[in-house]
């Protein structure tokens with residue numbers, strides 16, 4: 001299978017702190033009495049793409065949302081264990097969650113541009129940070145739109161409503177909005193499942209380029225996509241991390257029978 005990007009294969013079981021973007025230690029998460037993530041331990045490497053795969057309901061999105069405390073939005077959610085990002089345990093009660101979410105950006109399945117212009121969408125987070133200087137906003141918007149491979153398509157219509165863009169353009173706009181804040185980590189929750197195959201490939205190529213500047217974690221139901229774009233893949237089953245290794249090994253020589261059953265389509 002053709003990989004979009006070559007990489008030096010690292011052993012994710014033995015990453016040093018310097019090589020690690022996210023270290024998860026003994027993470028347990030419950031919604032009410034439902035134990036959704038069970039004793040998760042993993043290290044996600046910096047500047048690589050890591051895919052989370054598994055059957056519907058196995059906890060992929062919940063694990064992804066743990067990396068920027070999205071699950072805090074649900075009052076029934078309780079968790080313990082550590083998630084270390086840049087030396088800080090982000091599960092610490094006093095963590096500054098809005099600052100965390102600028103460092104750890106998130107893009108969802110359905111493109112969700114705000115009902116405002118293309119330009120204002122990209123500048124939204126910067127304005128919240130208090131940046132007012134027009135030149136600074138212009139430069140940041142241009143850079144983020146270029147990084148999201150959207151600049152050429154929108155540079156002459158920056159002040160039109162974001163709703164006039166196609167679905168694929170809207171998803172790249174949402175990526176640009178996150179990139180404008182210079183995140184260290186980008187979380188993508190099924191970012192292409194609402195897009196056509198060509199647009200999907202375009203976004204996959206974009207991801208391969210983006211990992212030079214940030215760490216990417218992606219939830220996907222599409223195993224071809226995981227095999228194509230990710231350097232590492234974690235397979236979850238009923239809230240447990242069953243197998244986590246480089247994607248070539250996971251998709252060609254999985255160690256666990258449950259992984260093999262899933263990737264060969266025997267269940268899920």
Ligand SMILES: Nc1ncnc2c1ncn2[C@@H]1O[C@H](COP(=O)(O)OP(=O)(O)OP(=O)(O)O)[C@@H](O)[C@H]1O
Nearest residue numbers: 031036054055056057058059060061062063074076
């Ligand atoms: N806010 C919530 N309140 C209660 N239960 C929840 C909540 N969010 C998720 N769950 C439950 O937690 C479990 C894991 O859900 P999650 O969305 O993480 O799975 P997933 O693997 O991402 O599934 P899918 O592939 O279908 O999106 C499911 O049983 C789900 O019903």
